[in-house]
Amino acid sequence: MTQDSRIRLLIVDDEQTIRRLCMTVGESLGLVCLEAESGEAALAMLDEQLVHMVLTDMVMAGISGVEFLGHVKRSHPRVEVAVMTGHGSVETAVQAMKLGAYDYIGKPFSPLDDLRLFLRRMADKVRLVEENLYLREKSETESSLHGIIGSSAGIQHVLRLISRLKDTRTPVLISGESGTGKELVARALHFRGSLANRPFVAVDCGSLVPTLIESELFGYEKGAFTGALRSKQGLLQSADSGTIFFDEVGELPLEMQAKLLRFLQEKEVRPVGSNHKVKVDVRIMAATNRDLDAEYKRGTFRKDLYFRLNVVSISLPCLRDRRSDIPILSAFFLDRLAPGRGVVLSGNAIKAMMAYDWPGNVRELENCLERAVALTDQRVIEVCDLPPGIGEAEVQSETHGPSVPVPVGGELRATDLEDIERATIQRVFSQVKGDKALAGRMLGISRATLYRKLKRYNIAAGALARSASALQ
Ligand SMILES: Nc1ncnc2c1ncn2[C@@H]1O[C@H](COP(=O)(O)OP(=O)(O)OP(=O)(O)O)[C@@H](O)[C@H]1O
Ligand SMILES: [Mg+2]
Known part of the structure; x- marks a missing residue:
């Protein structure tokens, strides 16, 4: 379903030797194996990574296996969990089964073949369920769910991913050129999924004024800065229990990227000017029309943030x-x-x-x-x-840049005026090679107005370079 369709197993045990052993057996069965040394760490991984099945110890420091199992069944009901029990702990095994565990296996594993057989059986079941889901999703998407139109293989693939991911809380990075439907996909993921009646908050990182981003996202206390007449809740908190969608996430200044990363790690916000932190539980989605892969390699986007956002990527084909x-x-x-x-x-x-x-x-x-x-x-x-x-x-334009349409019949309509404005902005924007500050000055409009118009007319640096060269 993602880049890799293998079954993913998470092994949870505080003993490294046991984890290693299970990893070796799991990998020999062709599973992708992940490990965590506590229930807490495992829960964090489940929020961030795609996991199909879990094998967990029952007695661990921190939360117990039973508590861990309860959490997983509540927040990730599709994930199968098997438990490992020590000698003679029949009651915990029974309790685990009652809580919805897939099965249990006694430790130590003797012979090791038992473990192999156990994991193979579990993986077979998971695979069967996944395949059935895949078929159901395929028929759902073929009847054009989600308000996303298209029968090409590229769009059908996107629709299948949406069906598969809509009921999870996995972070999704949506990439694609301007106008390919990134926001539409983000909304489908939210409104067609299990979070549909929870808030969906979209943050347009490209149009936020850099100095205000922090207070917009995290909120602020009365008097935190000049003009903060009363305290205000931030966007992250408004999205609590729902989805926050960072549109054009590549536009976030590096300093804000660091703050966002800290939020993703701690799941807490501290409003500007406040001493108190507030727990916030949101699903993260982000969209970009830039090549963040190249940007993090160049150092213009934080690598650690990129990996947190890009747990699963949906890349939209251009038209x-x-x-x-x-x-x-x-x-x-x-x-x-x-x-x-x-x-x-x-x-x-x-x-x-x-x-x-x-x-x-x-x-x-x-x-x-x-x-x-x-x-x-x-x-x-x-x-x-x-x-x-x-x-x-x-008709090829004689002048440089995109042509301005000549109104038919001498009558100028609103749409013609818009075309003229659009073409003018495009021309200036390509002359200054996408420098927004300079373009704004040349056009005599504020930066905010320019952002709005660029968005409205769907003008992006990449698309421009192409349309300009196509017109030469
Ligand atoms: N497959 C599709 N089916 C129906 N409508 C679509 C589809 N893809 C895009 N659209 C429509 O095209 C318009 C642009 O889509 P959207 O705003 O989601 O694009 P975007 O990738 O976020 O663009 P930008 O990078 O410019 O923000 C919207 O009106 C959307 O409803
Ligand atoms: Mg968009």
Whole structure:
């Protein structure tokens, strides 16, 4: 299901020799083996990693095996737990079974083959359950759940991942170019899953003013700084028991990355200006259109934070790599934009759209159809209703940068003005090679306004470089 579809076993025991022994046997069965030396450490791992089955000791320092089992069954009901019991502890074995343990095995393991057989049987059961779930999820996703449209292999894979992950609390990093549906996926993971009636809080890391991020996330006390007239709860606390979604997480300043990492480790927030920490339990999701893998290697993104966010990654295909979805997506949007009007695309319009590269992906497609629906009152959308740049009617611009569409019939519409604004911002933005501060000054608008407009028009440095070169 993730990069690796092998069964993952977590071994919990405070004795290193036992852990090593179990690891060796587990690995010989082809399982991915993880280890923890206490129930507490194991619970933390379960929150952060994908685990299918657990083998745990019953007598450990810290929380007992029974308590540990109870926690796992409550917060990760899909994880199978088997227990290891010492000599003559029949009662604990019985208690564990009552709490929903898969089975128990006596320690010491003699002969070792018993353990091998035990783990193999358990892994077989887990595999069977997983395969069944996979089939169920496959049929669920094929009937187009989640409001995410597409029948290409790329999207079907994404839908299966969503089905698989929606009822877990595993951190998910969603990557993909601008407009590919990252936020849509994050929302589907939350609202179609077991946290659906809990809060979903999206934090747009790209538009938060750097100096205010900490107080936004962690909250603040009255008088913590000038202007803090009363105390305010932070976004993390607002998301308690639900999901917090860090959109454009690559934009977080390094200093904030460190603070976020500490929060992920301690699961506590301390509002700015307060001495008290508050426990917060949230599922983490993040999205990025940057290559964080390269960034952490370069040192511009914290490696430890990257690994905490990227427990499972969902990478969204760009639209030009799944052109077969263009007709079905278009039909979906036309229906939504002009309900009941039965608007369709002409054969040539579809052809033109299939040939176009869609640097702005699904959002650009949606915008393009919105514009077409606004420009025509006909039932059939023709190539000429599509923005210049799409289709045979494309006229290459003489000037540098993206072309500004010429209004038809001398009448300037709101959408035309927007096109002009968009093209202007794009041109300036590519001239300054994505330097947002400089672009803002050249355009005479504030940084915040620029951020808003960049977002609105779906302008990103990567997409720009491509569209600029395509127009040369
Ligand atoms: N597969 C899809 N089916 C239906 N609608 C989609 C799909 N993918 C994206 N969309 C729509 O496209 C628009 C852009 O999606 P979204 O905001 O999730 O993209 P994003 O990857 O977060 O973009 P950005 O990086 O610009 O923030 C939204 O209106 C969304 O509903
Ligand atoms: Mg987004």
